[in-house]
Each structure stands twice: as structure tokens, then as C-alpha cells.
Amino acid sequence: MRVDRIRFGSFVFAGLISGVGAIITVAYVGSFNASSASQYLLPVFAAVFLGTAIFEPGRFNPLGTFVGIYFLETGVLGLQLHSAAVWIEPVFYGAVLVVAVTISTVLHRRAI
Numbered sequence: 001m002r003v004d005r006i007r008f009g010s011f012v013f014a015g016l017i018s019g020v021g022a023i024i025t026v027a028y029v030g031s032f033n034a035s036s037a038s039q040y041l042l043p044v045f046a047a048v049f050l051g052t053a054i055f056e057p058g059r060f061n062p063l064g065t066f067v068g069i070y071f072l073e074t075g076v077l078g079l080q081l082h083s084a085a086v087w088i089e090p091v092f093y094g095a096v097l098v099v100a101v102t103i104s105t106v107l108h109r110r111a112i
Contacts, residue, residue, distance in 0.1 A: 042090060042093045042094065042097070043072060043093050045097055046068070046072055046093045046094075046096045046097040046100065047065055047068040047069045047072055048060060048065050048068065049068075049097055049100040049101050049104060050064070050065075050067075050068030050071060050072065050096060050097075050100040051063075051064030051065035051066070051067060051068040052064060052100070052104040053100045053103040053104040053107065054067050054068065055067075057103075057104055057107030057108045057110075058104055058105070058107065058108025068100070071096075072092075072093065072096060075092060075096070076089055076092060076093075079092060
């Protein structure tokens with residue numbers, strides 16, 4: 001297998017999808033603000049690292065990331081239904097990120 005070509009193609013495709021997402025976001029918001037991008041990073045990191053703790057400890061995998069996204073969005077929706085404060089959503093994402101990294105690290109060390 002040509003791993004270098006597959007890796008290069010994956011990065012190009014991921015960049016293309018990110019560019020399309022950025023264009024859609026700018027079209028929806030109406031303008032670009034450089035500080036608005038940081039609010040999208042914490043949920044992504046939380047979902048990806050939660051995915052490493054679910055199926056294959058210590059390894060990033062798409063199925064685990066999907067389950068992590070589902071768990072996080074269900075949790076945020078539950079908090080919104082209970083009329084939680086506005087600041088609770090980033091705290092929830094941060095707490096899940098800390099717990100996910102800790103669980104992934106512990107499970108990965110036990111597997112070795």
C-alpha cells in the first residue's frame with residue numbers, strides 16, 4: 001500500500017472539508033471573526049479524546065469519535081432542557097475532556 005499517498009490524500013480531503021465548513025459558517029454568520037473559531041475547538045477535542053477511551057484505549061478511531069459526539073450532544077441537550085446556565089456547556093466539555101484523557105491514559109497503560 002502506498003501509505004504516503006493515502007496520508008497526503010487524507011490531509012487534502014480533510015482540508016477541503018474544513019474549508020467548505022468554514023465557508024458555510026461564514027455564510028451563516030455573515031462575517032468572519034477570528035475569536036469565534038476557538039469556541040469550536042473544545043467540543044471537538046472532547047469528542048475525539050472521549051472516542052479514544054471507548055473502543056480502542058489510547059487509539060484515535062472514527063467509531064469512538066462518533067459515539068463521543070453522540071454522548072456530548074446528548075449531555076449538552078440535557079443541560080439545556082434543565083435550563084442550565086450559559087457557562088455550564090464549556091465546563092461540561094472541559095470536564096469530559098479531562099475525564100476522557102485520564103481514562104484513555106489509564107486503559108492504555110494497562111493494555112501495554
